[in-house]
Amino acid sequence: MPLRTRPRPLAVVSAGALAATLAGCSTPEPSPGVTDDTVTVGTHTPLTGPAAAGYSSISKAVSAYFDHVNAQGGIHGRTIEYVVKDDGYNPATTQTVVRELVQEDGVFAILNGLGTPTHASVLDYLNENEVPDLFVASGALLWDDPEQHPWTFAFNVDYTTEAKALAQYALDEGGDDAVFCVLGQDDDYGEDFVAGLEAVLGADALAVSETYAVSDQDVTAQVGAMQAAGCTHNFLATVNGFTARTVGTAAQMRYPAQWLASSSGGDYPTLAGYLGEDVAAAVLEGFVSANYLPFSPDSDWVALFREINDEYNGGEPFTGNTVYGMSVAYTFAQALAAAGEDPTRESLVEALESGDVSGNGIMPLAFSADSHRSFGGVGITVVNDGVQDYVGTAFTTDAGDGPVEPYDGAAPAPEDEGVPTT
Structure with a gap:
């Protein structure tokens, strides 16, 4: 009878170990929206409908800032592509356009989706699909829930x-x-x-x-x-x-x-x-x-934003929406830089939770693994002779019944012409 040999477990185990080792050394699969040359993000916002007149200029300001960043080589050699979809401030339309952004346009992240009722309608969808849901344009408390919605981060100070x-x-x-x-x-x-x-x-x-x-x-x-x-x-x-x-x-x-x-x-x-x-x-x-953003006429941020608005924003008026949109864009660029040379959706969230992303508010951002609340307080502005500016001290407090206290810390200043490098 021919001699029958038994399988050799050691060889099988060794091959498995080798495969695991090779997998651990390989480059992770790129996230949707990331190529060698570009990173694509998208937003839903009211370009038409009842809220358009008050907010449609925000996305133009975001786009202008990204043009400024791209003109200087982008972030880690990648330019930022920005896809804007009109939802008319209608939650049903928001659901449609956000699914288009994720499933058809394959965006890396949703950036600054605008509105409480509109964005609430896609909150679960984005988190279930593990899409970074960054800097929601609403001050509702819904966006600060890292246990239930770990992919969502606020931008507006909560109401x-x-x-x-x-x-x-x-x-x-x-x-x-x-x-x-x-x-x-x-x-x-x-x-x-x-x-x-x-x-x-x-x-x-x-x-x-x-x-x-x-x-x-x-x-x-x-x-x-x-x-x-x-x-x-x-x-x-x-x-x-x-x-x-x-x-x-x-x-x-x-x-x-x-x-x-x-x-x-x-x-x-x-x-x-x-x-x-x-x-x-x-x-x-x-x-x-x-x-909570740098609106003072003598602010270095305002000077930078005015230059960018003049060069890249097609003659649009310079308003609070300009400052807001460019602040959102800067903060995303800073987070993308911190996410590493080969960013993934996971590394983007890790960068935000690390505390290394300061933003450009009148106080640094307060993101952490336990809190996706943006800024911990606000300043007070008053209109005097047609000029809106901060008065007195800023205040910090929580979103509960904690005390309201003065804030005397420093505000982040613009560096490297507003193009983050690390």
């Missing part, structure tokens, strides 16, 4: 923090005899903002709490209710169009009040675009808003 800082400012400026009221959007925006006001002012401190829907064409009833209640200090959780509509309506009703707005609806140049320069100068003098 609760903004409201707490604005409430503290109102108290500090002599609000002992003030009658506090609020007008808010009828979604998480307004609800989170009211929670912040009540955390500082008290649960029963708001004489009137009015709401509006983005489909509304008129806010006369809401303004009338505030006037009838004798409201002296009106907080606004409104988008820019409704801020202008509210303040303009109050002026027509001859109702003077102190207006204090969230950053999402508090950009003076944008409001002046709605109201007209002469009307804005009359009705927005003393207008108060929260913010």
Whole structure:
């Protein structure tokens, strides 16, 4: 009989070990949206619809900044391609265009998707598909949940923090005899903002709490209710169009009040675009808003952004949306640089959670493995003779019932002409 041999386990194990070793040494598969020469990201934003006039210029500013970066060689030798899709501020459309970006355009990440109701409709989809969901253009608390949504990172300061800082400012400026009221959007925006006001002012401190829907064409009833209640200090959780509509309506009703707005609806140049320069100068003098980005006319960031706007943004007006969009683009470029020479979706998230990405706000970003909240506080801006600028100190606080405290730390400064290298 022929001699039958048994299998040789040692040889099989050795081959397996060798295969594992080779796999460990091989270059990881590139992530979608990354080639040798390019990185492609996409966004959903309202280029049409009820929010377009207030926000459509943001994506133009992002694109202009990426053109600036690309003209200097990009990040790690890759230029940044930016795909913009219009969702009309309609959640159903948002779902369609985001799926197109992920499944057809194969983007590396979604960058600065705009709106609370719109982006909430794709939050789970992006995380289930492990797509980096960076710098959401909304201050809702939904974006800071690394356990349930590890791929999502906020950019706007959350509305609760903004409201707490604005409430503290109102108290500090002599609000002992003030009658506090609020007008808010009828979604998480307004609800989170009211929670912040009540955390500082008290649960029963708001004489009137009015709401509006983005489909509304008129806010006369809401303004009338505030006037009838004798409201002296009106907080606004409104988008820019409704801020202008509210303040303009109050002026027509001859109702003077102190207006204090969230950053999402508090950009003076944008409001002046709605109201007209002469009307804005009359009705927005003393207008108060929260913010966290470098808007001061003498800021080095503003000087850089103006140069980029002039060269790459086709003559677009320089507004708060310009600063916002370019700040988003800079922060993404910084994160991409930190993600390494061969970036993956995983290394991009790791870079953000490392704490090495500072951004360009009036205080550094506060991302970590345990928190995807962007900035830990805001400054207060006031309009004086048509110029909107920061006054006093910035404030830091949490999104709960923690104290509101002054911030005296340093702000990141622009380096290397705003093109991150490490």
